[in-house]
Amino acid sequence: xxxxxKTPKTSETSIETLTYEEALTELEGIVESLExxxxxxxxxxxxxxxxxxxxxxxxxxxxxxxxxxQKLTEATLSPFEEESE
Numbered sequence: 446x447x448x449x450x451k452t453p454k455t456s457e458t459s460i461e462t463l464t465y466e467e468a469l470t471e472l473e474g475i476v477e478s479l480e481x482x483x484x485x486x487x488x489x490x491x492x493x494x495x496x497x498x499x500x501x502x503x504x505x506x507x508x509x510x511x512x513x514x515q516k517l518t519e520a521t522l523s524p525f526e527e528e529s530e
Contacts, residue, residue, distance in 0.1 A: 460498050465506045472499040 460468065475496040479489060 460502045463502070465503060465510075468499050468503050468506075472496055472503065475499070 463471070475492045478484060479492055479496070484492065
């Protein structure tokens with residue numbers, strides 16, 4: 446199967462306005478482009494910097510989602526009580 450090289454969708458869009466899925470898709474495109482090794486050094490550095498910012502942003506979004514899930518489950522779960530025999 447032939448590998449298709451995508452040009453990364455690195456837009457001038459502020460990272461903070463992206464959804465998690467959009468940020469992850471852009472990050473995947475950047476990784477593919479950097480693995481291709483066909484970019485000039487300056488372009489590779491720009492891609493790497495954008496990728497680092499996307500990784501950080503995705504981490505923050507995942508941590509936030511994890512905290513929300515944790516709060517929701519703590520509010521709905523009651524402590525386990527053993528039945529006495």
